[in-house]
Amino acid sequence: MAEYLDIVDENGIPTDETVERETAHAKGIRHRTVHLWLVRKKDGKLQVLLQRRAKHKESFPDRYDTSSAGHIPAGSDYRESAIRELFEELGVHAKAEDLVYCGTRRVVYDGEFCGKLFHDRQVSKVFYLWFDADESAFNIDPAEADRVLWMNLDACIDGVRHNMFPHCIEMDELEILCSGLKVDFA
Template sequence: MKTKSSAIRELFEELGVHAKAEDFVYCGTRRVVYDGEFCGKLFHDRQVSKVFYLWFDADESAFNIDPAEVDHVLWMNLDACIDGVRHNTFPHCIEMDELEILCSGLKVDFA
């Protein structure tokens, strides 16, 4: 599946983490259609994104973060992430509906 191979490649490029296709658990699909202004310019966005989760239990030293790909990383539990995105308490590019899809895949309540 091309989507999983893209996820595997990006995970390695951005965080230095090796994973296999079977490690990813599909949660759902997010579709975006946006026509509006972005950074002061007219912007047309059409996206279809697959949302997966991956169980990866490792020490922070296992990650090799590429600063050209990732600005910074924060470690937190899911509830703290949802709260932080909802109240915009940390820099992110996460949409609430992505977290809702993730919670559905994890079979946990979306608070």
């Protein structure tokens, strides 16, 4: 079944037109995504929850990624989609008002993906949610991920910066997260 997305302007505001997800990526049509980071304080340090994408995922299999993320279906909004993705991927219930907005990330990528030309144009809002649970407490959807891992925020930044573990996390997103958390981006 085709997934439809709202076509949006440079600020992520829907234009009242929709496009199939595959067409959006084939033609570089701007659409929305949302990224949600779960954060907690443990032993005096900020930690972020990473999910390792499932081995069979078409994009970035076996790589660590944002706690939860996804494309926003046509007619939905950022917070509603973030809450839905969090529940679908990790089994976590949350309220939209508990999400803390960190900033907006604009993605422009042109290249090849899975043997096809791929033109990605995203307006992505980044949020965080204070949430403390053991890794074993998450109900992970095996279609999306195979495990979660709490990592100290400074170790995550350093690991992404120096490519010390397999990931698909962008440095500018970590910078946006740090800004929202009001902590120094090391």
